[in-house]
Amino acid sequence: MSTAVAMKPAQRLTGFMPLIALAALVAALTIADPDFLTQRSLIAVARTAAPLIVLAAGATLVVLCGGIDLSIAALASLSTVFLALWLPNLGGLATPAVIAVAAAIGAVQGVAHVLLRIPSFIVTLGGMAILSAVALVVSGAGTVRVVDDSPVHWLDLYLGGYVPMSAATALIVVAVIAVVLRVTPLRSWISATGYSESAARLAGTPVDLVKIGAFCVSGACAGLAAVMLVSRQFSGGPTMADNLLLPAVAAIVVGGTAITGGHGSVWRSLAGALVVTLLRVGLPIVGVPSAYEQILYGAIIVVAVALTLDRSKVSIVK
């Protein structure tokens, strides 16, 4: 009981932390650069954030189950290569094909994690290396240009002239995941799996399927993020999305989703992704060289987990 009571203020803090951080950042950036709150720069922020939101939303499911997916960025990079290679032949079908293949790769990692009983951290770390190498081989270690990008051009359009399609799509993905979790038993199953796997198993919850499903959705989201990247850059590249891994993990933990599993939501990761994107966009505005970006992500992850980790649940931290 004492832990439940003691956690209350901390939970309340983590509940609002991403929103507070978001508001503070917008305020700070507006003060630093009054031009920040203009339509043009806000649109730029939304477009930059879109692939990150999608990546983070998918990986959030894995984290909610108590695991982690480190392969998302490498999988997205590989997916950009696939998409660029397949667009000339498959045209409009290339997008669903890439998402399906990415989902399958995610599911395979999930199956390896569950059946071979290897920590998800190791499975996806290995997956990250393998997928990166495959991307290099398939692409011939170079950028694959997209000559005719009309099948993915829709993501570059603007809804009502203002809202970037990519950002709208990202929002829809988050909303769909959130709604599905809300109206089906999946929320209970995922939370139970992440919070107390043995209790979940002893209640007959399909723990293994839930985990494999989470990895599958995480993979699919990496595929969709790749489509967004290709539509912006008119090319695919074997390392194109690699630098999104740290921001995606940062988005999840800044949102307040517990790294130990069970507690959190995709909405939180949406807020977290916006915070991370604002920092990324904001650093040059306040005059910090972008080389310092990685230091920031590293520090954010450590600090956010330090603030949100429920140590009553983990007796030994490794």
Place this chain on the structure above:
Amino acid sequence: MNALEVRGLVKHYPGVTALDGVDLAVRPNEVLGLAGENGAGKSTLLKALVGLVTPDAGTIHVRGEQVKLRSVVDAANHGIGMVFQEQSLVPNLTAAENIVLGSEGPAVRRGIYRWDVMRRLAQEQLDKIGSPIDPLARTDSLSFADRQMVEIAKVLRIEERSQHPPVVILDEPTSVLESKEIETLFAQIRRLREFATVIFVSHRLDEVLDVCDRVCVLRGGKSVGEVAAAGAVPRELHRMMIGSTGSDDHYHGSAATTVVEEQPRLSVRGLSGASFHDISFDVAPGEIVGIVGVHGSGREDVCRALFGAEPTTAGEIRMDGTRIDLPSTRAACAAGIGYVPAERKTEGMVGALSVAENMTLAKQQARCAGPFVAPKKQATLVDSWIRRLSIRTPGRDTPIQRLSGGNQQKVILARWLVAGDIRLLLLDHPTRGLDVGVRSEVYRLMRELAATGVATVLLGDSLEEAVGMADRILVMNDGRVATEVPCPTGAKPTPLDLVKEMV
């Protein structure tokens, strides 16, 4: 002057009073036995003595001086050390390294190991107990009994630290030893008595009486008496441990159902697994079958195997005559089997989820319409069970971890009942840590379920409970069914009759 004295020690956990004013005096150079059933407070008391638990009230005196023990190191500085039930040695280090680990002293100079000094220090400790173990042997190359000797030698290091004769606590040291190894251990304990004071805890009452000078009995967190070991018999101790048999009414014996001979609900034949062999028994619809046995008898694993949570190597399980396979807990759920695990907090409930979510976790169909959760259906269902079991909760959406232990357990029980498809209920210590009032409610619910034809397998929290609730009792010993005892209302065997078969 007593080597160690405990006065009025009290420790509360949420919903449970583990220690309720324990008094204990340990004289210098004696071997004191500590006996009590599961949940009597033995382990909490031991933990308090080595600084792992801070008591809520009461005092601990070492050699007449009142002390506060805040950690294991603190306790060691006062000369109290414990040989833990689960061995605490690091397997890939040598015996010598393990013995000095944490108090290296002169064995380390400027951060560098001095192997000769360390070996000498370790040898000194091993000599105290006359052990021929090579200090430089890797710990994982030693037998379990030898490792235990290393553990004892390690604890004896506190003698140098406190400059006083040490108090050595042995928690269930014999549970995994062969009888010959036990003899060696007992020889060691008698040797230890020459220069140390020993507190010895074991489930095996014959052993306790064999090696101890005096035995102190705990029940319900209180010391209920002590006996001189010389001349005492295990039965006498056991009578003190279980106290008087509770009134039949407590177990709602009058509501016990008469079992009509028909096809058994559950039929187990030749079931074998890692810790149990060739288990066969039947449970009729409406029957409550208790399984009793000491720690390590394998009864918990049998229970889990019947729920698909423990692999089996041979045998078959039939439900209402149909053979079923239980490759997973999900298969067991689908077959109408429910399981209430002993560890409520870690295996029973999902603390962060609400009462409603916990209650419907196993039977999602009860709150869903098609693939979707139907909020109204869920509310009606959950509220009706909250009323029916009088679960005290602010509401159905309250996280279950905010509830008291008894109310949490009622939610876990309701989990198996909400869909109305339960045929067999496996209850592993269903009343562990619950107070008397809630226990009685759980018993009544068990009777009600039996009356509707649900078959129950009960692993009682105490022998008394198993006898009080069960229609028939299986006694398990060393992974096998030793005997089967009928247990009808009005002709109950006494717990003592069962103890004979258990040990």
